[in-house]
Amino acid sequence: MTHAPAEVAIEYEIADAQERKRFASPKLRGFMLLAPAVVVAILFSIIPLAYLFQVSLTQDSSFFFTAEYTADNYREVFTRYRSAIVETVYLASVSSVLDLVFGYPFAYILIRKIRYREFVRTMMTFPLFGPLYLAFGLFYILLPNGPLGPLFEMLGINIARYLFSTGAVLFSMAVFTFPFMVMNIGAALSNVDPMLEEAARTLGAKPWQTFTRVLFPLSWSGIVAGFLMCFGWNLGVFAQPQLLGSPKEQAVLSIQMFTKGLVQFNYGLAAALGILLMAMAFAVTWASLRFSRGALGA
């Protein structure tokens, strides 16, 4: 965690000798500084999630009257909602694969060839303002008389065909998470010495051999971290299927949860869906943190 050498800590404590009389020990003072953050996390993150788990074990909304504990909700999630789980995982994995296929060349060019990197970074913040505006803007583009209508007409593409389709949802999901992929792969590639590629080429490797034998293994950690990060974000997708998808895409877990909980007031089932989605997201995050070299400093 901290890289402060031990001897510094000792000198530090001597300097603090006077103040130590007032506050018991550095350890206690440290916990006091940490307390507000811990209290907020416990009150508004850990308790609600624990509560959600408890609710997920009760029938319908019986928790708030006389709680009937049962595992029926989970049984229903894994039978009736299996297609929803499959759809969520399918959309998240395909969009993450798209990110990887298109993001790798982007990251490579960005790191090796481009001097106006700051500009590219600035432009890349547009998707990060949120999937809502992204889906919203794409909707306008896909409308039959959208702003790019003449261009698509010239190219002979019937763009309105893609409104409310899997393609539009996947595209908007991929665009939203594209910066995460580029960021992770870029971080890995910037640690790869360009000399290695040159050496491979001098020794007679073809471009694709340089890629499969040198670049790909060396940037593996970035690829895995980026893929898992995109996958994790896309598991919780909501706005893109809602605005751009057909009922098939709108079966994703987040939207189901909203419908069950806030429209039909079946809290038990909504909570069970939520717990499942959370478990999937945490598993992905745990894996990605193991691969990304301490991006969060932990």
Added chain:
Amino acid sequence: MAVAAASAPRIENRSGGFSLRWLGNALAHGYVWAWLAIFALPFMATLAYSLRTPDGIWTLSAYQYVFGSFKENLLLSVQTTVITIVINLLISVPAAYAIVRYPLPGKSFILSALNLSLYTPAAVMGVSLVIAYAFLFRIPQTMTGLIAAYVVGTFPLMLVPVIVALRDLPMVFEEAARTLGATRMQTFWRVELPLLGPGISAGILLTFVIIFNEFLVTLFIAGPSTTTAALRVYNLTRTAGFQPSTAALATTMQLVSFVVVLLFFRFFGSRYLKGTYLI
């Protein structure tokens, strides 16, 4: 494809080397520019839609709604964002300081517990909070509830850049100040805090960008009197269809966010944003 083309030409086609290399570079740059266009395209389309009436006349009239009937939503967005940033600062800076500078047991466990909300999908957070607010805390549909949700969702984003900045900061400045007789508080306010400036402002930027545009958690927990501007955009697209006035609001939100990002990059660069949500 572009990667392959980008590599240097082999010796046998030296005569055609110049044009091949030029072609490879052009393809590489073209690829990046194509993606930049895709990033900006939804915004440009929204902007174009907001400026045009259904009859094809270009006008700014849709923007009268932004400061008319949407004014309250915008005000609420700005208000909640500012309050969230202030609370985030008050709880994250001490916590980051404790994590980096104090000998605490189980630090990585504490940090993971604090980051828990960052990894929870927004819809799950929304549904857990709506239940907890209604039946446990009894603060449904209030601004307090909204701000509490925003704080817990974003304070880790403030925490991480400050931790990074604090680790980059050598202890010598602090030690020098203390040796020269400054108290602990003086050292913090006059020496460390100014030096932590870029890290703290990175946290402020991240919080701003996310909270100002957050609609999903808000959708679950907000009531009719606590509809933020981003949620209003969502609600309007669900109920009123696609109106130029909605597009005008969405354009305004994105424009404000983009200007803030631009200003940040201009003053601080992107160094302290590495390893966080943005870049």
